[in-house]
Amino acid sequence: METNYLIIGQGLAGTLLAHELMKANESFVVIDKFNESTSTKVAAGMFNPISGKRMVKSWNADALLADTFKAYTELEKLLNCKLLFKQNIYQLFGSVKEQNDLSSRMDNEDFSQHVNLFPNKEPNLNDAFGAFEIKETGWVYTRALIEKMRELLLSNNCLLDQDFDYQNLQQLTDGWQYNDIKAKYVVFCQGYKNKDNPYFNYLPFVLCKGEVFTINCSGLTKDKMIKKGIYLVNLYDDVYKVGATYEWNDLTENTSEQGKTFLEEKLNDFLKVPYEVLKHEANIRPTTKDRKAIIGEHPKHKNMFVLNGLGTKGVMHAPYLAKQLLDLINKNLAVDKEISINRFDKLIIHQN
Numbered sequence: 341m342e343t344n345y346l347i348i349g350q351g352l353a354g355t356l357l358a359h360e361l362m363k364a365n366e367s368f369v370v371i372d373k374f375n376e377s378t379s380t381k382v383a384a385g386m387f388n389p390i391s392g393k394r395m396v397k398s399w400n401a402d403a404l405l406a407d408t409f410k411a412y413t414e415l416e417k418l419l420n421c422k423l424l425f426k427q428n429i430y431q432l433f434g435s436v437k438e439q440n441d442l443s444s445r446m447d448n449e450d451f452s453q454h455v456n457l458f459p460n461k462e463p464n465l466n467d468a469f470g471a472f473e474i475k476e477t478g479w480v481y482t483r484a485l486i487e488k489m490r491e492l493l494l495s496n497n498c499l500l501d502q503d504f505d506y507q508n509l510q511q512l513t514d515g516w517q518y519n520d521i522k523a524k525y526v527v528f529c530q531g532y533k534n535k536d537n538p539y540f541n542y543l544p545f546v547l548c549k550g551e552v553f554t555i556n557c558s559g560l561t562k563d564k565m566i567k568k569g570i571y572l573v574n575l576y577d578d579v580y581k582v583g584a585t586y587e588w589n590d591l592t593e594n595t596s597e598q599g600k601t602f603l604e605e606k607l608n609d610f611l612k613v614p615y616e617v618l619k620h621e622a623n624i625r626p627t628t629k630d631r632k633a634i635i636g637e638h639p640k641h642k643n644m645f646v647l648n649g650l651g652t653k654g655v656m657h658a659p660y661l662a663k664q665l666l667d668l669i670n671k672n673l674a675v676d677k678e679i680s681i682n683r684f685d686k687l688i689i690h691q692n
């Protein structure tokens with residue numbers, strides 16, 4: 341079988357890339373081993389242009405946000421299901437200092453346009469220090485996205501549910517051979533499993549495990565996401581996703597007692613109403629040393645590419661990254677230097 345693109349992995353990275361290829365009428369095959377738990381499937385799917393402890397506008401936020409709204413709206417139409425939920429974040433202050441820090445930054449219009457200092461009070465939350473809202477935020481139902489796209493790809497005969505075996509990949513003068521598939525380009529979109537990839541395992545990932553709960557809780561807002569150290573996102577009815585932990589040492593996919601205690605303590609700190617934990621899940625974020633994504637061509641193997649390092653913000657980055665990668669491949673347009681694989685070229689000297 342001949343195809344233009346062979347994509348390994350159908351998480352957010354592989355899915356958004358497949359979507360761009362469909363729009364461009366390009367042929368592709370995706371190889372993805374079904375896994376009940378992946379980073380994309382357990383994620384709450386939040387996007388937020390203002391982030392981090394210092395609450396600064398993140399890298400390239402306006403462009404990323406524009407692509408986020410566009411891509412997931414298109415995907416909703418393609419997959420015929422609701423995926424994109426535009427909702428403000430109702431964020432509780434943790435101290436008077438936090439209040440003062442935020443107020444002092446409201447002179448900066450680039451920042452203040454995203455903030456509402458006087459939201460309506462939420463009755464069932466402990467808000468001793470008050471709250472504010474962040475605008476132009478929301479969440480994407482990532483599990484539904486992956487599942488629906490998988491169904492579509494299977495029905496179009498362009499997804500193979502199997503483990504990719506590196507031993508069977510051979511370089512040709514004009515592309516790659518993988519078993520009976522001849523592809524012009526191979527693109528690895530493997531999330532944290534990039535660690536097992538003999539071609540790209542030189543890239544400096546600093547992986548980060550995250551644990552989340554799904555809870556049932558009544559009496560909370562369903563129109564906004566709630567945040568104080570952790571977040572609550574209303575999935576449906578009275579069911580909320582709650583997360584997340586950040587753990588750099590235990591990189592198993594198992595849930596932990598420590599993660600459970602952390603989430604429970606945070607919930608008990610600001611919820612005035614009881615809740616029931618329905619599910620506890622864990623997975624690994626593909627975070628990198630400099631916290632930026634990584635896209636581009638392998639420095640030694642022509643026509644082999646990577647789209648990875650989506651980190652803690654995969655939802656907001658994946659659409660932009662998929663477009664940049666295809667512009668590189670098809671139009672030879674340079675990738676933004678902050679996310680280019682070239683920044684790690686000196687690390688590859690030991691690979692054959």
Ligand SMILES: Cc1cc2nc3c(=O)[nH]c(=O)nc-3n(C[C@H](O)[C@H](O)[C@H](O)COP(=O)(O)OP(=O)(O)OC[C@H]3O[C@@H](n4cnc5c(N)ncnc54)[C@H](O)[C@@H]3O)c2cc1C
Nearest residue numbers: 349351352353373379380383385386504531550653654655
């Ligand atoms: C607890 C938690 C909460 C999060 N919350 C958010 C959030 O609110 N907002 C946000 O933007 N991001 C969030 N993230 C991060 C987000 O999940 C990731 O950035 C993103 O989903 C990574 O997508 P990916 O496609 O790179 O990887 P993955 O989702 O891991 O997908 C990779 C796919 O490749 C497949 N694969 C890999 N190797 C092979 C192989 N050899 N053969 C076959 N298949 C293979 C895997 O099975 C998988 O299906 C969260 C992550 C976690 C863990």
